[in-house]
Amino acid sequence: MIEAVGLTKRYGDKTAVHNLSFQVRPGAVTGFLGPNGSGKSTTMRMILGLDNPTAGHVTISGHPYRQLPNAPRHVGALLDAKAVHGGRSARNHLLSLAQLSGIPARRVDEVLGVVGLQEVAGKRSKGFSLGMGQRLGIAAALLGDPQVLLFDEPVNGLDPEGILWVRNLMKALAAEGRTVFVSSHLMSEMALTADHLIVIGRGQLLADMSVTDFISANSADFARVRTPGTEPQAREKLTSALTEAGGHVMPEQDGALRVTGLPLPRISDIAHEAGVRLWELSPHQASLEEAYMRMTQGVVDYRSTDDQKAGLHQVPPPGAGPAVPVPGQGQPGWYAPPPPQQGGPLFAPPPGPYGAPQPNPYAQPAPQGQGPGQPAAAPVTADRTEPEDPR
Numbered sequence: 441m442i443e444a445v446g447l448t449k450r451y452g453d454k455t456a457v458h459n460l461s462f463q464v465r466p467g468a469v470t471g472f473l474g475p476n477g478s479g480k481s482t483t484m485r486m487i488l489g490l491d492n493p494t495a496g497h498v499t500i501s502g503h504p505y506r507q508l509p510n511a512p513r514h515v516g517a518l519l520d521a522k523a524v525h526g527g528r529s530a531r532n533h534l535l536s537l538a539q540l541s542g543i544p545a546r547r548v549d550e551v552l553g554v555v556g557l558q559e560v561a562g563k564r565s566k567g568f569s570l571g572m573g574q575r576l577g578i579a580a581a582l583l584g585d586p587q588v589l590l591f592d593e594p595v596n597g598l599d600p601e602g603i604l605w606v607r608n609l610m611k612a613l614a615a616e617g618r619t620v621f622v623s624s625h626l627m628s629e630m631a632l633t634a635d636h637l638i639v640i641g642r643g644q645l646l647a648d649m650s651v652t653d654f655i656s657a658n659s660a661d662f663a664r665v666r667t668p669g670t671e672p673q674a675r676e677k678l679t680s681a682l683t684e685a686g687g688h689v690m691p692e693q694d695g696a697l698r699v700t701g702l703p704l705p706r707i708s709d710i711a712h713e714a715g716v717r718l719w720e721l722s723p724h725q726a727s728l729e730e731a732y733m734r735m736t737q738g739v740v741d742y743r744s745t746d747d748q749k750a751g752l753h754q755v756p757p758p759g760a761g762p763a764v765p766v767p768g769q770g771q772p773g774w775y776a777p778p779p780p781q782q783g784g785p786l787f788a789p790p791p792g793p794y795g796a797p798q799p800n801p802y803a804q805p806a807p808q809g810q811g812p813g814q815p816a817a818a819p820v821t822a823d824r825t826e827p828e829d830p831r
């Protein structure tokens with residue numbers, strides 16, 4: 441088990457992790473989720489003794505990593521797949537790690553087989569694609585057959601087949617009773633892989649619960665209601681009537697209404713009593729991805745802005761044709777999630793063994809339209825392999 445208590449890390453006046461307390465239990469895959477820069481890698485580095493906490497502590501099986509007897513056999517980690525001597529072959533890289541940890545050399549070929557790199561084991565890793573590098577990093581993590589495994593963004597750069605393989609590998613490792621802690625940005629992937637979730641934003645805990653509980657707590661049911669497009673006054677009348685009856689009504693981009701807090705038959709009755717015809721009344725559930733986005737929307741460090749292309753285009757003359765629609769913008773089928781409770785926190789973490797969360801020093805206004813933009817996804821390079829450097 442991994443246990444963090446009051447874990448805090450400051451770099452100068454920058455707080456990367458603030459008062460984080462959680463447990464990662466054996467026999468389950470625990471997903472570690474948070475937006476870019478939320479402190480996931482910093483937390484993982486502290487777990488592995490690569491960074492010292494400013495306050496608090498973290499233990500693995502009851503010991504700080506550096507005091508663990510035979511740590512490399514007990515804990516395996518993939519932190520940075522690029523942290524490899526590129527001139528070495530995959531096999532030699534793993535052999536050198538094995539020698540350092542007293543692991544028999546035959547184990548190297550076993551893990552090369554597990555990650556599917558047997559064919560390129562003799563090639564220099566600097567010719568490896570991003571996905572091959574990830575596989576090599578996973579092989580290194582598995583080398584000591586450890587009980588505790590940490591993976592920082594293990595599916596980064598993997599193709600769909602590779603992503604499925606990682607998903608099944610994580611589940612299989614947990615089913616063997618191991619502790620598996622996996623960081624990701626991707627709620628959708630974690631929903632398929634993890635049993636338990638720890639969600640952080642700006643270094644502070646936002647949620648610590650099972651995936652099942654997260655889904656039922658966050659994937660709110662709602663109704664979509666549409667009145668005839670030719671009768672805008674009917675839409676307003678219905679909005680008032682539903683609000684009066686205790687519903688929460690939000691306009692959708694395609695002109696429909698999103699209604700929460702009222703069952704469908706009640707909405708139908710209210711419309712009938714108000715003399716409003718309905719063209720649509722349908723049940724929906726907000727996706728888990730929406731729930732995660734909603735939970736973390738206030739703690740995102742990097743936001744993209746619309747590209748205004750100032751001065752690059754001539755203003756079209758009046759009466760010119762409509763702009764080409766942009767996928768996902770202003771089109772039917774895109775549903776804005778309901779806003780968080782007015783004045784309340786985005787998410788109230790359940791009372792845990794560590795008491796209520798403390799105020800977050802990150803409580804600064806999120807940058808509005810000034811961020812440097814979402815960093816582009818790392819490119820997937822072609823599978824190039826070179827023979828090993830003879831040096």
Ligand SMILES: Nc1ncnc2c1ncn2[C@@H]1O[C@H](COP(=O)(O)OP(=O)(O)OP(=O)(O)O)[C@@H](O)[C@H]1O
Nearest residue numbers: 451454455456474475476477478479480481482483
């Ligand atoms: N060595 C360091 N010196 C100064 N600031 C740092 C250092 N390491 C991390 N930070 C800052 O701490 C914050 C958390 O970074 P961290 O890499 O842990 O986030 P993350 O959740 O892993 O991000 P990503 O998902 O983008 O990898 C960031 O603002 C980062 O700039």
